[in-house]
Amino acid sequence: MKILVFGGSFDPVHKGHIAMFKKALQVVKPDVAHIVPAYHSPFKDKSPTPFKLRMQMAKAAFGPLSKKIVFDDYELKCGGKTYSYQLVKYLQQRYENAEIYLLVGTDCLNDLHKWKNPQYIFKNAVVVAGKRRGYTENKADFKHIFLPGSFPKMSSTRARAHILASGAIPEDKITPAVAEVIVKNDLYGLQVHRWLKEHLKPNRYLHSVNVAELCALLSDIYEVPIEKAVQAGILHDTGKALSGPELIDFCKKHRIKVPYFEDMCRCEPLLLHSYVSAWLAKHEFAVKDKEVLLAISEHTLGSLQMSTLSKILFVADISSKDRKYKDAFVIRTLAVQDLEKALLYAANRKLWFTIDSQKWLCPVGIELWNHLVKCTA
Known part of the structure; x- marks a missing residue:
């Protein structure tokens, strides 16, 4: 059974996230895909945007792409910083004999060795990476798949900064469904x-x-x-x-x-x-x-x-x-x-x-x- 998992702060979800996840669905062809919003990313300050609203944005963005998606509140239930190797363990316990595919951007790919317990990830999951434009490929000594093509160089940080600076939603980065959640809740x-x-x-x-x-x-x-x-x-x-x-x-x-x-x-x-x-x-x-x-x-x-x-x-x-x-x-x-x-x-x-x-x-x-x-x- 193939399990595709995509975790992130999703603060907010942008079109780069959506494009990469959509391509991963086509390439991996998973039996089920888990979208896992972070409660508190190990690499960032805790988001002031409530988990509930980030989950709403994730559902608005990814929901139309497949009926095989599980919007997973695993990290909310953990209630603190959660590491990717723990997420892999959780999925192994949930699905017997699962093939786990961990979707990341290439900005994360080169830093995977610095993550908590990286060898566990490399041993028990296949890393699926989407290349951002301008990425220079480094040799990776673990199981990985590069998605074909390249993906827009977007970041949630810049989307938030754009909204705070202008008071407007950047339509080239944010879908109307996600924008609706942002506007309704006065975010960013x-x-x-x-x-x-x-x-x-x-x-x-x-x-x-x-x-x-x-x-x-x-x-x-x-x-x-x-x-x-x-x-x-x-x-x-x-x-x-x-x-x-x-x-x-x-x-x-x-x-x-x-x-x-x-x-x-x-x-x-x-x-x-x-x-x-x-x-x-x-x-x-x-x-x-x-x-x-x-x-x-x-x-x-x-x-x-x-x-x-x-x-x-x-x-x-x-x-x-x-x-x-x-x-x-x-x-x-x-x-x-x-x-x-x-x-x-x-x-x-x-x-x-x-x-x-x-x-x-x-x-x-x-x-x-x-x-x-x-x-x-």
């Missing part, structure tokens, strides 16, 4: 976009989307996790929902620590929005990542010890494609070539904008400028 930041549309002016909302998209682009270049960059970008201006006096009251009420607070309240209270945005990200949108929160709080004035993420957001905020002044294009062009030069140029432009507007110069911005100049001297 759709609720963030609804809040932003309700609280920000249309041009400010558009700016937030554009900043998130530029952050995504720069995160690839400078090797920052894309979801962190997009999260910082889309939430960076939530504090702009409040007026100057409201920002002052908000900071006092919630005891938000702000440098030069009294001067800022008297001279330029709108600068408080960065710190309020970080507070809202943490308390309204449950952002726990300290680096993301710090980047949001620093996106207007900067700091002397900015992380790469903070630099990306600082630059993206002043140079997103909705910014129409000529220097925005210069900074944006610099940003994809040299982030440090783009940061220096952006800090320079911010200071000159402030001086030309005859506004108060916050010492934090001056300190940043002197620090950057000293570092390049």
Whole structure:
């Protein structure tokens, strides 16, 4: 009896998953196929998307492909991190004299030796691999089958980042059936976009989307996790929902620590929005990542010890494609070539904008400028 098993976080299921599973059904011709959503993948943080909803997406995506599919909640019943060798053992116990075919992507294939108890997998299962475009085949010393053809280079991480950045489902990656589950349950930041549309002016909302998209682009270049960059970008201006006096009251009420607070309240209270945005990200949108929160709080004035993420957001905020002044294009062009030069140029432009507007110069911005100049001297 042939058993095909396909496990994964499926957070969300994308068209690459579907194409690979469909081809595996044709090649292996299993008597039964198990789709096994992970409860907690050994290689990832625990998904905030409930298991129940990821199972719904799996059923919506894979259900139409065959009547021989078992949607298996084995990992949910285990209730913790579950390893592939344990999954193979479970199937051996469930089916007598079973031939087990373990479906993986080629990004996993080269790392199988690092998995928990890999020899058990190699001895008791045949690995079925779908090649992603651009894959260079390595010699594998265990039983394996390569599916014919190649499969689109997609990832659930990028699908989630796309939805969080734009508020839209990427139709080239997600099927309508899966999209329906996402929309119905407000997954992957759709609720963030609804809040932003309700609280920000249309041009400010558009700016937030554009900043998130530029952050995504720069995160690839400078090797920052894309979801962190997009999260910082889309939430960076939530504090702009409040007026100057409201920002002052908000900071006092919630005891938000702000440098030069009294001067800022008297001279330029709108600068408080960065710190309020970080507070809202943490308390309204449950952002726990300290680096993301710090980047949001620093996106207007900067700091002397900015992380790469903070630099990306600082630059993206002043140079997103909705910014129409000529220097925005210069900074944006610099940003994809040299982030440090783009940061220096952006800090320079911010200071000159402030001086030309005859506004108060916050010492934090001056300190940043002197620090950057000293570092390049």
